Amino acid sequence: MSIRPPAEAYEKVPTVIFPDSAKAAKTLAQEVKQLIETKNKAGKPAVLGMATGSTPVPFYRELIRLHKEEGLSFKNVITFNLDEYYGLSSDHPESYSMFMAEQLFDHIDIPKANINLPSGTVPGDQVFNHCRQYEEKIEASGGIDLQILGIGRTGHIGFNEPGSSRDSLTRRITLDRVTRQDAASDFRGEQNVPHFAITMGVGTILRAKKLVLMAWGENKAVMVAKAVEGPMTEVISASFLQDHPDARFFIDHGASRELTRVKLPWLVGPASWTPRETRRAMVWQAFKIKRPILKLVDEHYNENGLSDLLSEQGPAYQLNIRIFNQLQHTITGWPGGKPDEDDTYRPERARPYPKRCLVFSPEPQDAITGMGGTIDRLVEQGHDVRLIALTSGSLRVPDSEADKFAETLLELASNATNPTTWEPQVAYAREALGLLEAKGEFGEDPPLLRQLKGLILRGELRDAAHTVGLANDRVTFVDLPFYENGRYRRFKSTEEDHKVLVRLLQEHKPHQIYITGDAADPSSVAGICFRLLVAALQSCGGEDFAGSCSVWLYRGKERPLEPHEIDMAIPMSPLQIERKANALSRYGALSSLEKEAPETNRENARLYDALGLAEYEAIETFQRWRRV
Numbered sequence: 001m002s003i004r005p006p007a008e009a010y011e012k013v014p015t016v017i018f019p020d021s022a023k024a025a026k027t028l029a030q031e032v033k034q035l036i037e038t039k040n041k042a043g044k045p046a047v048l049g050m051a052t053g054s055t056p057v058p059f060y061r062e063l064i065r066l067h068k069e070e071g072l073s074f075k076n077v078i079t080f081n082l083d084e085y086y087g088l089s090s091d092h093p094e095s096y097s098m099f100m101a102e103q104l105f106d107h108i109d110i111p112k113a114n115i116n117l118p119s120g121t122v123p124g125d126q127v128f129n130h131c132r133q134y135e136e137k138i139e140a141s142g143g144i145d146l147q148i149l150g151i152g153r154t155g156h157i158g159f160n161e162p163g164s165s166r167d168s169l170t171r172r173i174t175l176d177r178v179t180r181q182d183a184a185s186d187f188r189g190e191q192n193v194p195h196f197a198i199t200m201g202v203g204t205i206l207r208a209k210k211l212v213l214m215a216w217g218e219n220k221a222v223m224v225a226k227a228v229e230g231p232m233t234e235v236i237s238a239s240f241l242q243d244h245p246d247a248r249f250f251i252d253h254g255a256s257r258e259l260t261r262v263k264l265p266w267l268v269g270p271a272s273w274t275p276r277e278t279r280r281a282m283v284w285q286a287f288k289i290k291r292p293i294l295k296l297v298d299e300h301y302n303e304n305g306l307s308d309l310l311s312e313q314g315p316a317y318q319l320n321i322r323i324f325n326q327l328q329h330t331i332t333g334w335p336g337g338k339p340d341e342d343d344t345y346r347p348e349r350a351r352p353y354p355k356r357c358l359v360f361s362p363e364p365q366d367a368i369t370g371m372g373g374t375i376d377r378l379v380e381q382g383h384d385v386r387l388i389a390l391t392s393g394s395l396r397v398p399d400s401e402a403d404k405f406a407e408t409l410l411e412l413a414s415n416a417t418n419p420t421t422w423e424p425q426v427a428y429a430r431e432a433l434g435l436l437e438a439k440g441e442f443g444e445d446p447p448l449l450r451q452l453k454g455l456i457l458r459g460e461l462r463d464a465a466h467t468v469g470l471a472n473d474r475v476t477f478v479d480l481p482f483y484e485n486g487r488y489r490r491f492k493s494t495e496e497d498h499k500v501l502v503r504l505l506q507e508h509k510p511h512q513i514y515i516t517g518d519a520a521d522p523s524s525v526a527g528i529c530f531r532l533l534v535a536a537l538q539s540c541g542g543e544d545f546a547g548s549c550s551v552w553l554y555r556g557k558e559r560p561l562e563p564h565e566i567d568m569a570i571p572m573s574p575l576q577i578e579r580k581a582n583a584l585s586r587y588g589a590l591s592s593l594e595k596e597a598p599e600t601n602r603e604n605a606r607l608y609d610a611l612g613l614a615e616y617e618a619i620e621t622f623q624r625w626r627r628v
């Protein structure tokens, strides 16, 4: 066997892959605890560099726990935050100053005087001085002992957008379009996201004695791989961590998926040729050399580093046929199983038939985006399908929609033949308009506005569900409480959420469940809903249905499944894909990614075709959830 380079040959920064963000957060929090204790014993303050965003939230929760339950004191800790939006005052709900107070500082015993963030309101002509003073203050405190970092979709650390130089210092920068899009849900629309920020520079960050960059979920995977394995470049400021003697990446499985050791493990060391790894290697090879699976020959295997796969599982043609058949068997027009047919090689079992199917949609648009065509088929094939919108989704509805709705109500009332019967509606609409005015652009929605926005989405979902065959009484709205208390990326689920899901499962005793979010950022709505469902299934473990029910994972906003990951592929006719596009058009506030769903389905079909399988118009894809 050939000697292969170890993972380190690819990875230029030490990278630890944790089972999940909670475990990584615990490890890092322990390090911080030790750092604080060691420094304090030496009579010195510990100086921590802080980050904001969804990534450090589990870490901050663990620090709070250490403070409350294990007496870790922050009295002798000084903090410097990486950045602040320029133009936002410190009491703006989306300012990083407010974020830090809510997520950490208000819950620990750090003295206010020890907290440092760049100011978002320093006048333009004083920005330069302010930034210089921030640098000086870091120096005067003895320098940052440990800097916490996240990574943005542009590869930024802090807000060092592409183009930031290795030696850049604290300064005002213009936010990248992608970064502003990512913050759009926090600010209720991209148009409200500030254009500027003040950020520590790459040079400032690299002066910290130790650095830990955390990243969770598949959305971060591409950037993590580029930063860890790619060249050091100003295009990806996180890549400059390669230039630091004590920088590490702490990531979860999702964020690791583009690293060579995870994606192409056979290039890094002896691979264990499980069925899925074999499939992955074959699909990779076929795409790389642009040949369908059945046309791969010995030379291709050898030239692509797969000679040991060939010697273990060859000859080539047998192996090709085996994998081709596996892929072929993922295709079915019967997502709920085909009754009275041999189901040995079918993704779903034939019996029971019809099945009780629960389709969970974390936000109201997810299920139609991810599996509208499949819902259509399930209904057509006589299954008992119920679509469950887990959260109200109200945060994604812009104020203008609520305003429009209230105004329409008023207009209807003013045209009514008997206006007195409309009085309650008029009062409701007036109250809504008053609340909209009072809260301003960024204020939190009071319950009535949340309700109104939620109702708008309910209408959209019912309408969309109709186009894929579901009547109103097949759509259930549960408005999980975690969503109603939160702001985007700061949600925290509780026992109440858990109970709602357990009750739903016990009530419906499904044979099949569909859900998305397994691969999402764990702090996203879909990520939280997925974990809640897993926990609820575990709680129902003793019941018959829970053991036998199959759980299928679809893709909502996450990246599409790759062919080797697909366990069930549901072809769509040209008419069905049109119906799906039509269903999606019923939603007022779809992101550009969500609007692309039909195109993603078409691309799935092109990939299957390129592997030598049948050529369909479009395909929706699913992965079987494997219980752990």
Ligand code: F6R
Binding pocket: 050, 051, 052, 053, 054, 055, 056, 082, 083, 149, 150, 151, 152, 153, 156, 157, 158, 159, 489
């Ligand atoms: C935040 C910061 C940014 C974020 C990055 C990731 O202070 O400096 O670099 O760490 O944008 O954001 P999240 O964690 O929200 O994905």
